[in-house]
Amino acid sequence: MLESLSKRPSKTVLIDTGSTCFRIDLAQSTGGFDVIRVINDKEASTDSAEIDSFDDIYGDSLAEDDGAWITRLLQTKPRPAREIKLLSVQVSSAVLEIPFLGDESKDEAIALELEALTGLGVEESQWTWKPLPGQEGMLRAWVAQSSFSQLMIWRNAVNAVGGCHLAAIFHPAGIPVDSPAQLEIWPRFIVYEASSSERRNVRGWTENEEAAFSDPAVIESYERDELVIVASEGSAPNVFRDVAQIRLDSDAGRLKWAQEVAKGLDPLSKKLEKIPRLGIPKPEMTNKQLGLRVAGITALTVILIAGHLSYLNSTRNQLQEDVTSMRQSVNEVRDGRNQIQQLERQLARLREGTVDESFDLSTHKERMATLLPAIANASNQEVVIQSIQSKESIISISGVASTAQAPAEYVRQLNGDFSKSGWWATLTGREASFVNDNGGPWTFTIDLTPMKESGAPLAVTRRGASQ
Numbered sequence: 001m002l003e004s005l006s007k008r009p010s011k012t013v014l015i016d017t018g019s020t021c022f023r024i025d026l027a028q029s030t031g032g033f034d035v036i037r038v039i040n041d042k043e044a045s046t047d048s049a050e051i052d053s054f055d056d057i058y059g060d061s062l063a064e065d066d067g068a069w070i071t072r073l074l075q076t077k078p079r080p081a082r083e084i085k086l087l088s089v090q091v092s093s094a095v096l097e098i099p100f101l102g103d104e105s106k107d108e109a110i111a112l113e114l115e116a117l118t119g120l121g122v123e124e125s126q127w128t129w130k131p132l133p134g135q136e137g138m139l140r141a142w143v144a145q146s147s148f149s150q151l152m153i154w155r156n157a158v159n160a161v162g163g164c165h166l167a168a169i170f171h172p173a174g175i176p177v178d179s180p181a182q183l184e185i186w187p188r189f190i191v192y193e194a195s196s197s198e199r200r201n202v203r204g205w206t207e208n209e210e211a212a213f214s215d216p217a218v219i220e221s222y223e224r225d226e227l228v229i230v231a232s233e234g235s236a237p238n239v240f241r242d243v244a245q246i247r248l249d250s251d252a253g254r255l256k257w258a259q260e261v262a263k264g265l266d267p268l269s270k271k272l273e274k275i276p277r278l279g280i281p282k283p284e285m286t287n288k289q290l291g292l293r294v295a296g297i298t299a300l301t302v303i304l305i306a307g308h309l310s311y312l313n314s315t316r317n318q319l320q321e322d323v324t325s326m327r328q329s330v331n332e333v334r335d336g337r338n339q340i341q342q343l344e345r346q347l348a349r350l351r352e353g354t355v356d357e358s359f360d361l362s363t364h365k366e367r368m369a370t371l372l373p374a375i376a377n378a379s380n381q382e383v384v385i386q387s388i389q390s391k392e393s394i395i396s397i398s399g400v401a402s403t404a405q406a407p408a409e410y411v412r413q414l415n416g417d418f419s420k421s422g423w424w425a426t427l428t429g430r431e432a433s434f435v436n437d438n439g440g441p442w443t444f445t446i447d448l449t450p451m452k453e454s455g456a457p458l459a460v461t462r463r464g465a466s467q
Helices: 054-058 068-075 106-118 148-159 209-213 216-223 251-265 287-326 330-350 361-369 371-378 406-417
Strands: 011-016 021-029 032-040 083-088 092-099 125-131 138-147 165-170 181-186 189-193 202-205 227-231 244-247 383-391 394-401 423-432 442-450
Touching (some): 011 068, 021 068, 021 251, 032 251, 092 106, 106 125, 138 148, 181 216, 216 227, 244 251, 394 406, 406 442
Parallel strands (some): 011 083, 083 165
Antiparallel strands (some): 011 021, 021 032, 092 138, 125 138, 383 394, 394 442
């Protein structure tokens, strides 16, 4: 282990094993990362909750981590790195096996299973997954999940120390040890990685340690003398006492494991890319910043709506004048048709595409006239429209909502207001801003597709022409 007090480390990794908390400082060199120091938090509680089943891991007995240990370790001299990575057993981690025939998206299938398993809604949490090899007809995934409130506690604990920022969060299980096979014992989660060139044959147990040690694959690796045991606390059963062990409740074990973490962080090795990581919520806005944003959104919305109304009125008046002139004589009708064709080309250029002659301009004029009233009627206190833009033959609406459900409700109201020859609204995007505890406000986008008089969607080609 290297010692350097004058130079700030390249990376700092904070680890909560459930029984101990410690910090690893790393220095980058031509050969990857080297361990500078390992600092143990002696104030962290050594009491770990007793858990009898997987259902208990989401009980009231496991309160959120207040992040005090994070601030203590980062304030310990010498200075930590600017970039902080956090590995915590407070991150819910499990291996899911789901029947999957490909009729739905993998994300939707995992989200439903995860919410049923943990009881934590996917809209009030950050979650991610990595694929694992599985049988045909089964979706097998390694998932990680944490509530928004817990993520923000961790982020704020890191930000409390000047010059530091949180870069990544994941469960500590899965750090590859330089061994053909390893068994990892963590509170609420036990992982065994069999010998594999890709190290993706991850198996997770939700029972007790005895069941993990009695697994045939573990015993087979032990008999081949290729098993390494990583234990967050305690020790292996007597029959495994002669196996190489990394005990994270000892100084020697923490140092050995820190060296494995350093190898895993080496960007050339890419060993940690197959461990599911959680994203970091954005910093909260101040009341002043929030007020300025809301005022700006309101002003922009008024300008856009007023400009679009002016454009519609101008276009309508011009078309009416063209129709009147066309009725004067045959020659004028012929001239009028030429003018209409020119207007069609101009409208097509405004949509950044080309509208062919099959496009019904009169029907589209009536369709455009119903657009803004329907948008206004569907608006409510939970939705603010930011922009209305034409994308070829499609109208795109962008806005901000105070709840996760408001964009979908707004789409439902729009589709209820539009006539058969009007539009069909589709929610195409929704993203949490992580300003509030529930992850809100939420930005969203809605696409309005033209509908035929029959009520069927108007087909749109790649260049914007209707069919």
